[in-house]
Amino acid sequence: MSWLQALKDTARSGLTVERKRLEPLVAARAALGLALVVGCALYFFGPAVAASSAFGAFQAALATFQRSWRTRPVLALASGASLAVTTFVGYLTGSHEVLFVALLALWTFLAGMAWAIGPTAGMIASSNVAIMLVTVTLPTSVAAAAGHAAMIMVGGVVQAALIVLLPVRRWGAQRDALADALAAEADYARRLRHDPIAPFDPEPLMNARSAAAVTPRQARRRPAELHGTRGLAERIRPVLASLADPALGVPTEGEERDRVRELLAAAASTLDAAARAVRKGEPVIMSPAATAVLAVPREGAVLTGPARRAESRLITLLRDVVETARGSGTTNTRRRTPETDDSPQHLTAVRVAQEAARKAARKIARHPEHRADPHDHLHRPTVLELVPVALRAMRAELRRDSPVLRHALRVSAVSATSYAVGASLPLGHGYWAPMAAVMVMRPDFSQTYSRAVARFGGTLLGVTLASVLVQLTHPDTRLSAAIAIGCAFLMFLLLRTGYAVTQVCVAAYVVFLLGMGGLQWTQTVPERIVLTLAGGLLAMVAYAVYPAWETPRLRTRLADWLVADGRYASAVLQRYADPAGAPGDAVRETLLATRQSRIAWQDALERAANEPVRHRGLSRSAADEAPDALAQLARVAMLMEAHLPSRDTHPVPAAAALAEALRTDVDAAAKAVRERRTPKWDAYRAALKAWDTGDTTGDNKVVRKGAGLLLEALDELSDALDSEGPRPKGSAALTTT
Structure with missing residues (x-):
């Protein structure tokens, strides 16, 4: 795909509005938490503290809308606490520009590495850095910074408390x-x-x-x-x-x-x-x-x-x-x-x-x-247990070819550069540039470019609508706060419909929130448009200069899927070979690995489809046909799994040789796929040919027919990857035996 076509596709994707099921009660609850925090802070502490507490409550509520199986109160508390710490540390270094830029680069690097833990952690970490760029400008002293951080934390606590007190469809997800x-x-x-x-x-x-997967406490309440x-x-x-x-x-x-x-x-x-x-x-x-x-x-x-x-x-x-x-x-x-x-x-x-x-x-x-054990469940680590898990996940991504590491390096460099660019321009509020860059950058090309277009378009429309509304209403502090909360409600309500739609609401929300603190719209709107454009362009240029393309890794993804399918089929054959001695969970574990590899391939293929990169080593036809062969391989293994013998059943001796031959051939074939060679199945073919048919009833019949179907699927994979053309007919004659 050419760069021009890729840019057109990503721009169209970023501006797409989807029809999604809305959740007005959940959105209203999040807006209520924001209103309580802003109202109390405005009454007791004034507009500046109200603005920072509003960001905390807003971010905590936004975290609860992420696609995560962890409980919503935990997400709200984690978001509020992390934003409070980020804001306070940022303020301590804010008076020393060089030190602050160094901290910003480090913080964004860690936020980029948080994507190794999962999308929810990556989103929360990125949002924390972006919001910190605004909140550090509000306090005037260390004591005031501590107070602002405390109010940000209060925002997370309030949102968590409302989720507990006003539940909406418990266990709904x-x-x-x-x-x-x-x-x-x-x-x-x-x-x-x-x-x-x-x-x-x-x-x-x-x-x-x-x-x-649940924590022990959830298991008792499920x-x-x-x-x-x-x-x-x-x-x-x-x-x-x-x-x-x-x-x-x-x-x-x-x-x-x-x-x-x-x-x-x-x-x-x-x-x-x-x-x-x-x-x-x-x-x-x-x-x-x-x-x-x-x-x-x-x-x-x-x-x-x-x-x-x-x-x-x-x-x-x-x-x-x-x-x-x-x-x-x-x-x-x-x-x-x-x-x-x-x-x-x-x-x-x-x-x-x-x-x-x-x-x-x-x-x-x-x-x-056999009595049910209340503790017998898929375990999800608690927040404290998640810390070593997260560190291991981030450490595993510290390798040169890791997309997560490349994203962390990119976003770190862009945040520091865009902050310097924003500070050098005679516009004021230079933090809008790094804020936009951090929020749009993602580990893959398509999301980064589509979000950059959507953010600029949404910001342009949002600030325009907000400016018109300001001119019509001339709101004071309280009215600005009320309109900001209304914009936040619309954002929570329309969150699933598309990034561009949410950015319209967010842009208007920020205009009125800062207007509540005394900033006129003429002081924020023009510079925000220019600096948002600058931050988005820097993010797009950074990905083009230092990319993490998925296209060249398609063969590796395909090889990983092949290994998973082969181990699954081998585990099934081994169960027939030794019903009493084969590990009971081997088939299940390999089946799960097969599904994960298949989904990883599909995600990679979807990302590669929008990249301006030529297919290297895997033609378009091979990318279409090879997955079909691998899906057939897993399907045949699943059919055999459906007839697995009980522990006291007589074994099928020939299945052991087939399982060993398949494991040997699959390991060699995966290496061949990565090296752009056609995989061979000589050992497995020889083992199947050497099988003395003998008894062709019961489990012997199932294994015999299944083994033949496995060979057919393997040959189809070789045909799909064979650059010299298809094999002659009859290569899988044994499959009809």
């Missing part, structure tokens, strides 16, 4: 993540009815897993329906795929296929009902058709062999989902709906859930060690 995962699987089941090899995006399951449903959803997905796929399932037509379609339809209906129950906190109401399909008598079974085993697993898992999600709506209040609590379908669903509960109780009675 976690409920939505789990419901989205269930709904995605329901959609997957429906698509499998018509396309037995339909693809599935694992991102909703990964989001649900991230949302399920609603019952959020405890086990995600794990059941994870186990349902491979069973759905194994039922639908004709390679390891049933023929494409006939009575068995009709039964599979009925099961898939019932699964979709049940999962949708569970998703609604989890999202809205209502009872699970199953449809009569789904209940009938899932209650088919054992003696009337149509499916046989592995397909019958998958059917039994699916029915059991769906019943467990109903039982687990049932906790979201169990109250003594009877709700009358078109399908009331007395409806036959609801009574049947209740009986299904009660039977599942009785089975679980009998299992616990026989095996007390």
